[in-house]
Amino acid sequence: MLITSLLVLILFNVLATAKIFAKPSSLMFSCLTASQEFQYDFVPPPDVIPFWYIACNYEPALGSIVFCMDSNADSICPFSNSLEVLALGCQTQGDRTLTQTYLMESGKNATKYMKNPASDPDFNFTQLTTPIMFNMSEVVNKKDAYYNFFDNLDDSTKFGDFTIIYWGVLLILIGLFNHISAHNYLKSISLNSRLNQWKALVVLPTLSSYHLNPARFRGIAFFEALLPLRQETFVLIAYILLCVYYTTSNYKVIANSPLFGSPYRQYLRFISDRTGIFAFTQLPLLILFGGRNNILMTISGLPFNTFIIFHKWISRVMMLCAVVHAHQFVIYLEATGTFRRSLGELYFQFGELALLCCLLIMVQSVFYFRKRCYELFLVLHIFLAFIFLVGCYFHVSKIGYSEWILATLGLWILDRVWRFVNIYRYGVQTAQLTVFHPHSTDSNREDPTVKVSIPKPATWKSYPGCFVYLYFLDPHLKFWESHPFTIYDSTDQFGDPTPMINIYIKPKCGTTKAIYDQIMSRDITGVKVLVEGPYGHRAHTENYDQLLLFVGGNGIPGPFSHAARSVSALPYKDVESFKKVELVWSIKTLSALNWFYDELIQLKDTNVSVTVYVTRGDLSLADDDNSSTSSNNNIEPEILTETSHLLKDDTNNKSKKREVSSIITIAEKFHNLSKFVTFIRGRPNFEKKLDQVINECSQASKITTIGLVACGPSLMCDNIRNLVAHRLSRNDTGKFRIDLLEELQVW
Known part of the structure; x- marks a missing residue:
């Protein structure tokens, strides 16, 4: 509030200067410029603006100007307004503070000693010591010219x-x-x-x-x-x-x-x-x-x-x-x-x-x-x-x-x-960095993922789809730079007793690749961070009758937050609720489950329908029908490794480097998730899924609202947008409404 007040005061002060150059100032400026045609017996200091200083500080010149304004005032340039502008100009440009009362007295006093050069052919125009009557026809012409100038x-x-x-x-x-x-x-x-x-x-x-x-x-x-x-x-x-x-x-x-x-x-x-x-x-x-x-x-x-x-x-x-x-x-x-x-x-x-x-x-x-x-x-x-x-x-x-x-x-x-x-509201926190490497058979098709888990202050609130700017307080990670990441806050959705926000970084090139390289080369597992946010549009997806979530790759945190918030807005685990939430996640290989397993498993026994499409990997199921079943005993026991490394603790000059390895089979995770998640090999047909939902809504007796959240590769999001626009262009859209919410932010 203090900063805003100071800003307003500064603006009003500067606006006073701008007020000089306005249409009602035309008469004042025409009289002021007319006074410059005469040479007065007055020498201004070298560091001032003579144009204003002589007019404001030498009484014969000042009186002549006031008399000129009084003689030529009209409805457009009233005398009182001209006096106000002259006083303002003298204050800001002429180094003298004058009141309108003083100016009026100066004009009256000038009439006692006024000289008219037009009536005296021998008038001496140099070293003037008396007020002068200007050429009024020239003053009027200049006033019109100034009026056009100020009007522009x-x-x-x-x-x-x-x-x-x-x-x-x-x-x-x-x-x-x-x-x-x-x-x-x-x-x-x-x-x-x-x-x-x-x-x-x-x-x-x-x-x-x-x-x-x-x-x-x-x-x-x-x-x-x-x-x-x-x-x-x-x-x-x-x-x-x-x-x-x-x-x-x-x-x-x-x-x-x-x-x-x-x-x-x-x-x-x-x-x-x-x-x-x-x-x-x-x-x-x-x-x-x-x-x-x-x-x-x-x-x-x-x-x-x-x-x-x-x-x-x-x-x-x-x-x-x-x-x-x-x-x-x-x-x-x-x-x-x-x-x-x-x-x-x-x-x-x-x-x-x-x-x-x-x-x-x-x-x-x-x-x-x-x-x-x-x-x-x-x-x-x-x-x-x-x-x-x-x-x-x-x-x-x-x-x-x-x-x-x-x-x-x-x-x-x-x-x-x-x-x-x-940044101050969140405070300085120590983030836990965990690197999830894909299985060796997927390494040429899947990038590693860095999971950043940051303790969350109790007073800090997030919302689904929000993003934060992350500062890594490490000179090797360019602490002066901030990087935007979408977060998942499990505390707000499922009441996780450990307040934490999670960020999932896929190292590709530039900043994310540099972060990954530093983690691996320097054995980092924890680093001090600053969190700025949350930012982003707050969409109340829990209000929709149906919620569709189309996700690609590492774009899962935002849409998953919407799914979790929609569940938490209902009575706990109320699977009989009319609300329908469908999450469609497209991933390259099953290796992606390794870094998001803990989150997905929370949707068990909820009304969220989850379908995972694996576009490049092999499900290796006993049934060879490209669809998932609950029978998954023949899945190859691929071993995925979760590794993390600690920074050296320089406070006691002792190296406290620690490596933790948790051997977890993808088969076990697949088995646990397949009880409520449908796994399909191939690419999702978003158009077919959208038509299916729309056909269901068309049978309803009232207008059904559909919230469609999309996040993933930019081309995927553009295709979904054009798909929704094309579907809404038909004539049979009266019984449903689709609101598209893009979580991907590109600038």
């Missing part, structure tokens, strides 16, 4: 605000839609059918069969990218069209501006200002959408990777606006002959720095680089973003639009502070 600045901010409102209203509407869908408020079959049609046409489909699985242009690896969903595409198209309209419309120019000259120069300046300010207005959205603690995920019900997609496209719009801003402003400076002089000014140099960082961020964020060296990308991304914001701040610190930068930095700081709070 106001439009720039206003249009940026409209895009923020667009996102706010849109996400609230999406949240209402998801809330209505998830809580089965629609009892009408016809309305439910229309809802399903909307989801089939707009919400669910991928753009071109790919979403979580990257698409390649002409098969070239460098041109690989993650494509948005159809709904996300519509949202982004509308946003981009708004941005194009807001940055290209409503420019007002005059024949010959006393400020900028020809219409060509006016367009150069106005487009530069519009795109520059508009780019700033997008910065808070960038940080909010890209942050881990994003309240909009809760409001909208959208997952983290959706906001990352929005984050990417908003950044591209912002970058294009920044490039146009820089290009137009450089041409304007060249047209006015001030380009070389501007090169040496700080505002210009900081603008160059910010633009360079912006372009570098765009290049290093390409999926090709991000996929191959994510941690390097992340460090560079944060560093360049910080330098970019610093450059932006000093680029505009003198003209009053830094409130957008401060708001952005404030959101970034709040996100970081809350991340530290999340």
Whole structure:
């Protein structure tokens, strides 16, 4: 709360500076610039801005300006408003605090000594010591020019605000839609059918069969990218069209501006200002959408990777606006002959720095680089973003639009502070690391799995499908890096007396491979860790009439948590409950059972139907019918080894290295699980299973809600998404509703 209050105070202070450059300030600035045409008998200090300092600190100049404003005030630029803006400008730019009362007295006093140069041909314009009556026709022309100038600045901010409102209203509407869908408020079959049609046409489909699985242009690896969903595409198209309209419309120019000259120069300046300010207005959205603690995920019900997609496209719009801003402003400076002089000014140099960082961020964020060296990308991304914001701040610190930068930095700081709070809540814990190696016959088809078991504080609560960021406090494991993993919390589901969260890591390449290599080479079994989280959308799958869980490989923790939570939401072991939960798990070989056996066995005597498909391994059953039976005496007694190694304890300079080996046969585990788990050799037919469930629901007398959770390889998840969208596009969907929940997060 204290941090938020300080942030608000800072923003109000900066907004005061921005208020100077507004349409009602046109008269004040026209009188102020008119005063600069005269030379007063006053020499300002060398380290101040003469434009403001003379006007605010030399009484003849100040009185002349106030008299000018009083003489030309109108409904658009009322005298009181001009006085307020002049006082504000003197306070922030002229190093003097003045009240409106003092300014009015200064104007009245000036009338006693006022000189009119137009009525005195011999008037001495140098070393003035008396108030001067300005050329009022020139003041009016300048006021109109300033009005157009400030009107464009106001439009720039206003249009940026409209895009923020667009996102706010849109996400609230999406949240209402998801809330209505998830809580089965629609009892009408016809309305439910229309809802399903909307989801089939707009919400669910991928753009071109790919979403979580990257698409390649002409098969070239460098041109690989993650494509948005159809709904996300519509949202982004509308946003981009708004941005194009807001940055290209409503420019007002005059024949010959006393400020900028020809219409060509006016367009150069106005487009530069519009795109520059508009780019700033997008910065808070960038940080909010890209942050881990994003309240909009809760409001909208959208997952983290959706906001990352929005984050990417908003950044591209912002970058294009920044490039146009820089290009137009450089041409304007060249047209006015001030380009070389501007090169040496700080505002210009900081603008160059910010633009360079912006372009570098765009290049290093390409999926090709991000996929191959994510941690390097992340460090560079944060560093360049910080330098970019610093450059932006000093680029505009003198003209009053830094409130957008401060708001952005404030959101970034709040996100970081809350991340530290999340880490503090969990505390430093010692994680037990266990490596499960596949059987020798499966080693070429199955990777090892590292199980990370972390003691859980009593006050820390998780939810199904959530993920955490894990920090390994070991210099060899890069303790400064954090890695996202989905967790399984057995305590919340089955009341495990030992509070523990479990993470299952499959070493493939990059970070996970480095963790595995360090564990094996250094004989690690325990390591201090920090846990940040939980994160992710909270889906109440226990509210659905039927729950389908389609899982591939190591994607089991999230969906299994949903199954366990759905069971725990019922009376304990109430197998007669109407609720139906089906878990379909596809694994390469039976070796996968070794690291998830303890979890699966907990589903015994529950209403969860479990089917395990073994795609590459051999069940070696007596019956040769590709289906499992309870007769499994002829299973080969494959021996799987669970090994773990302890870190050396340096506190007493003694090596306490210990190796534990538990010889467990896969046959015994298979035998125990086959009493309630169906094992099938081959690949699951998700379409057939979905049709089977839908046919059952169609026989019901009321609308049946189906929650479908998918997690596994990205291509599998995309296929399931398109499958659900295709099935909902039919006309016979009035009696059921399917909500697809993807647990796989790819960004």
